[in-house]
Amino acid sequence: MTETHKKILFKYYSTYLEEIVSETMWAEIIDSEKGYYKLDNIPFFGPLIATDDIFRAEYDEDEKCFIHKETIENSGNSIIQILILQEGFDKEIIREKLKTINCVSEALNDTFLAAEIVKSVDYSIVKSLLDEYESLSVIEYAEPCISEKHRADLMKN
Structure with a gap:
């Protein structure tokens, strides 16, 4: 079966918690070779990303998972x-x-x-x-x- 979604790690400073937080969210795979994904979750703690935004992620050896690198295209959400x-x-x-x-x-x-x-x-x-x-x-x-x-x-x- 073809993989359609991947869990991606987001790390950012939360003004709500006043600390660096890690949040793992599901994203739809858009182009795995380029590392492009579309967010398929509602973020809880507020990285600057919204559902359906397109972003780039890459595998991080230290974290042993895919990690958000940059947002490519905003959805308007x-x-x-x-x-x-x-x-x-x-x-x-x-x-x-x-x-x-x-x-x-x-x-x-x-x-x-x-x-x-x-x-x-x-x-x-x-x-x-x-x-x-x-x-x-x-x-x-x-x-x-x-x-x-x-x-x-x-x-x-």
Whole structure:
């Protein structure tokens, strides 16, 4: 059977954790000879990469795996991180609201999730939802990887 995906190691400084972190994510193999891959995961801790971005990775002898080297092409998707501040608040409420505006999310635990905003979604709608919850001190959110398209969405309004 032909291999279609590969686990790739990403190493970067996380402002959330305030340390260098390693995160392993799945990527679709685009061109194995050139080392080109397309990210197929939602990053949790915020390397400057989003789902469907094309990047280059190469095998690292020290790490004994493939490691991200550079992003080649941005997909236009964005990644946001959400921290639940209010004790007892069900993260699924936020996840469902995000899903209704076509934003998929993954939960790391009960208080931390990462969400993908695809290029076609108007980011100003997402941001107003997040701002509403943040103003109520229910959540805090970060925007580690906002695409040019989503920055432009905010300028229109």
